[in-house]
Amino acid sequence: MKRILVPIADFDGIDALLDTALAVAAGFESRVEAFCIKHVMTAAFYEGVTTGIVDEFDHQNQARDDQAKQRFITLMGANGIPLTDTTGTGMSARWRGQC
Numbered sequence: 001m002k003r004i005l006v007p008i009a010d011f012d013g014i015d016a017l018l019d020t021a022l023a024v025a026a027g028f029e030s031r032v033e034a035f036c037i038k039h040v041m042t043a044a045f046y047e048g049v050t051t052g053i054v055d056e057f058d059h060q061n062q063a064r065d066d067q068a069k070q071r072f073i074t075l076m077g078a079n080g081i082p083l084t085d086t087t088g089t090g091m092s093a094r095w096r097g098q099c
Contacts, residue, residue: 001087006034008068018075025091032081034072035096036065069095 006021008014018034025032038061076083076093084092 001089002028002030004030004032006032007037008034008072009037011064011067011071014068014071015075018072022075022079022081029090031087031091032076032093033096034068034093036068038065065097069097 002025004021004025006017008017018032021032021034024030072093072095073083081091081093083094085094
């Protein structure tokens with residue numbers, strides 16, 4: 001089974017991105033695996049930053065991941081694509097989490 005990996009870096013255009021992945025996956029009866037790319041604070045910026053700002057940055061990353069995951073689950077459900085942790089025959093989908 002082929003896998004279509006879908007990195008989600010931002011929420012703008014997520015529907016078009018997932019629709020395209022579904023169209024490709026349908027042609028091969030593939031598995032769509034999506035993940036949210038975590039925004040990283042560089043070490044140079046990180047030094048001297050207060051804990052509150054770092055915590056807020058981490059909170060925003062988690063909120064982006066949660067939002068992307070929910071949209072992914074909704075779109076897969078609307079298209080009748082089962083969410084599974086294992087591969088099988090036919091189309092399926094899996095949320096991989098943050099990278």
